[in-house]
Amino acid sequence: xxxxxxxxxxxxxxxxxxxxxxxxxxxxxxxxxxxxxxxxxxxxxxxxxxxxxxxxxxxxxxxxxxxxxxxxxxxxxxxxxxxxxxxxxxxxxxxxxxxxxxxxxxxxxxxxxxxxxxxxxxxxxxxxxxxxxxxxxxxxxxxxxxxxxxxxxxxxxxxxxxxxxxxxxxxxxxxxxxxxxxxxxxxxxxxxxxxxxxxxxxxxxxxxxxxxxxxxxxxxxxxxxxxxxxxxxxxxxxxxxxxxxxxxxxxxxxxxxxxxxxxxxxxxxxxxxxxxxxxxxxxxxxxxxxxxxxxxxxxxxxxxxxxxxxxxxxxxxxxxxxxxxxxxxxxxxxxxxxxxxxxxxxxxxxxxxxxxxxxxxxxxxxxxxxxxxxxxxxxxxxxxxxxxxxxxxxxxxxxxxxxxxxxxxxxxxxxxx
Amino acid sequence: xxxxxxxxxxxxxxxxxxxxxxxxxxxxxxxxxxxxxxxxxxxxxxxxxxxxxxxxxxxxxxxxxxxxxxxxxxxxxxxxxxxxxxxxxxxxxxxxxxxxxxxxxxxxxxxxxxxxxxxxxxxxxxxxxxxxxxxxxxxxxxxxxxxxxxxxxxxxxxxxxxxxxxxxx
Ligand code: SF4
Numbered sequence: 362x363x364x365x366x367x368x369x370x371x372x373x374x375x376x377x378x379x380x381x382x383x384x385x386x387x388x389x390x391x392x393x394x395x396x397x398x399x400x401x402x403x404x405x406x407x408x409x410x411x412x413x414x415x416x417x418x419x420x421x422x423x424x425x426x427x428x429x430x431x432x433x434x435x436x437x438x439x440x441x442x443x444x445x446x447x448x449x450x451x452x453x454x455x456x457x458x459x460x461x462x463x464x465x466x467x468x469x470x471x472x473x474x475x476x477x478x479x480x481x482x483x484x485x486x487x488x489x490x491x492x493x494x495x496x497x498x499x500x501x502x503x504x505x506x507x508x509x510x511x512x513x514x515x516x517x518x519x520x521x522x523x524x525x526x527x528x529x530x531x532x533x534x535x536x537x538x539x540x541x542x543x544x545x546x547x548x549x550x551x552x553x554x555x556x557x558x559x560x561x562x563x564x565x566x567x568x569x570x571x572x573x574x575x576x577x578x579x580x581x582x583x584x585x586x587x588x589x590x591x592x593x594x595x596x597x598x599x600x601x602x603x604x605x606x607x608x609x610x611x612x613x614x615x616x617x618x619x620x621x622x623x624x625x626x627x628x629x630x631x632x633x634x635x636x637x638x639x640x641x642x643x644x645x646x647x648x649x650x651x652x653x654x655x656x657x658x659x660x661x662x663x664x665x666x667x668x669x670x671x672x673x674x675x676x677x678x679x680x681x682x683x684x685x686x687x688x689x690x691x692x693x694x695x696x697x698x699x700x701x702x703x704x705x706x707x708x709x710x711x712x713x714x715x716x717x718x719x720x721x722x723x724x725x726x727x728x729x730x731x732x733x734x735x736x737x738x739x740x741x742x743x744x745x746x747x748x749x750x751x752x753x754x755x756x757x758x759x760x761x762x763x764x765x766x767x768x769x770x771x772x773x774x775x776x777x778x
Numbered sequence: 779x780x781x782x783x784x785x786x787x788x789x790x791x792x793x794x795x796x797x798x799x800x801x802x803x804x805x806x807x808x809x810x811x812x813x814x815x816x817x818x819x820x821x822x823x824x825x826x827x828x829x830x831x832x833x834x835x836x837x838x839x840x841x842x843x844x845x846x847x848x849x850x851x852x853x854x855x856x857x858x859x860x861x862x863x864x865x866x867x868x869x870x871x872x873x874x875x876x877x878x879x880x881x882x883x884x885x886x887x888x889x890x891x892x893x894x895x896x897x898x899x900x901x902x903x904x905x906x907x908x909x910x911x912x913x914x915x916x917x918x919x920x921x922x923x924x925x926x927x928x929x930x931x932x933x934x935x936x937x938x939x940x941x942x943x944x945x946x947x
Contacts, residue, residue, distance in 0.1 A: 384918055384920055384942050385942070401806075401847065435803055437806070438805070478844075479844055480843075481844040481868055496872075497846035499846060499872065499929070502931075546837055546864060546866070549864060550867050635790060722802075722843075724800060728800070741794075743792045743795070744795065746799065
């Protein structure tokens with residue numbers, strides 16, 4: 362019988378005929394933690410008594426969530442993480458280098474890889490055809506020690522996006538629309554597998570956005586086949602040798618199929634306090650926004666910053682709307698500087714913060730005040746997510762974010778085309 | 779046999795409801811962190827919960843971040859098991875890895891404040907207040923073994939590896 366992408370990768374890596382529902386044990390191509398889950402992972406690792414890291418060069422400690430540290434407790438956690446990385450010889454990615462998932466895409470992930478990280482958005486690397494999934498600290502502690510983990514082979518939902526996106530509509534609108542349609546638990550335990558014209562023509566930056574948010578529908582993994590866009594992206598990162606073709610079999614068995622007519626999508630926004638509470642940007646016109654945040658592992662890439670710069674060129678942010686921009690990595694920041702985007706954005710009134718998670722998780726660099734509303738390009742708008750349960754988060758594309766910053770209220774970017 | 783009182787929650791209780799990111803500075807101070815458990819869903823929960831009590835929820839409990847601190851502080855708070863209609867994937871695995879039972883069942887007939895009895899070996903839940911009896915659905919064998927060992931670390935200490943039979947589902 363034919364195989365889905367998930368079944369193909371897990372069969373190859375486990376040397377078994379893995380089918381949806383089977384349990385496999387697989388070797389890992391990359392294991393990582395970040396600074397909010399890392400300290401517990403390391404304490405659990407110590408607790409196992411195993412003492413050695415299976416493959417230090419395939420094990421990464423990222424300091425990106427509270428980076429640079431905003432509190433002494435977190436600074437102490439960072440000392441602990443750096444000390445561990447040094448002692449065990451694992452790779453350390455320190456403050457300012459960027460968000461873990463962006464760096465995994467830039468530096469490590471290849472088609473057919475299996476990647477696990479102590480962060481739910483590990484799914485991002487599915488854009489490159491890697492079976493990448495988030496786990497908790499104890500699972501990751503064991504993964505670091507043994508170099509393998511167990512996985513239940515997920516059933517797959519095939520998502521076919523037909524046609525092309527209209528102007529003003531982006532990958533973010535597509536994934537928000539999909540989550541709005543299937544719900545925040547619409548793909549729990551499942552793999553999402555993307556296909557169709559809108560997917561094959563999607564740039565790597567957009568694929569990373571879509572894969573990143575697979576977990577917001579509960580999915581274990583969000584997988585893309587590999588193609589020339591994958592190959593070119595890897596080449597651009599000087600990793601062309603990592604490219605391998607990856608496609609599902611034509612007779613693979615899917616649990617269900619969802620078809621989306623990309624040509625009919627409109628700019629979409631997730632309203633507080635859940636990602637599946639979606640509406641069209643034009644329906645929310647008039648909602649005043651106190652802060653716009655552009656960045657994160659969802660939409661902090663060069664294409665995203667470039668898009669925002671295009672809308673904001675020669676304009677100013679609304680006087681009542683703050684604009685915070687966090688490039689997802691050092692490479693993104695340097696390229697955005699080079700392209701002149703940063704100048705444009707600073708002239709428009711943006712506050713640029715260092716590469717990292719920044720305001721996304723509510724510890725620093727843009728915590729919201731009581732009653733404030735933020736429009737963010739991140740992936741989550743749960744109550745309290747940005748540091749204050751008495752605040753409200755809307756999620757949208759970088760284009761919607763840029764025009765909202767200009768108008769001071771939620772705005773459909775097509776008004777500016 | 780587990781026995782205790784029910785704290786009932788709704789659908790989509792996220793890891794941000796359980797341990798929000800703003801409490802990140804407390805993550806290496808678990809007893810302090812546990813004082814805030816589920817704070818953004820019910821600010822009085824931490825003071826009222828007693829050893830042995832149950833967290834009972836609707837759909838998609840524990841969605842969101844992979845932070846294992848979420849099931850960990852629920853466990854530290856004394857909760858003996860979580861019952862829900864469905865549970866987010868990472869949270870489910872994390873809880874079992876910590877030896878905290880997560881039981882998937884139809885929780886509609888269980889109300890806040892009810893007295894519950896749970897027999898893990900028989901797979902039975904008895905609501906002593908309403909008289910409702912329920913069974914909970916199974917989990918993959920490997921998770922059951924991990925739970926029976928008291929969590930993933932004791933499991934690995936004993937087996938040194940994952941033990942999976944080729945036919946396991
Ligand atoms: S940017 Fe936000 S969602 Fe992404 S890893 Fe950082 S905290 Fe998590």
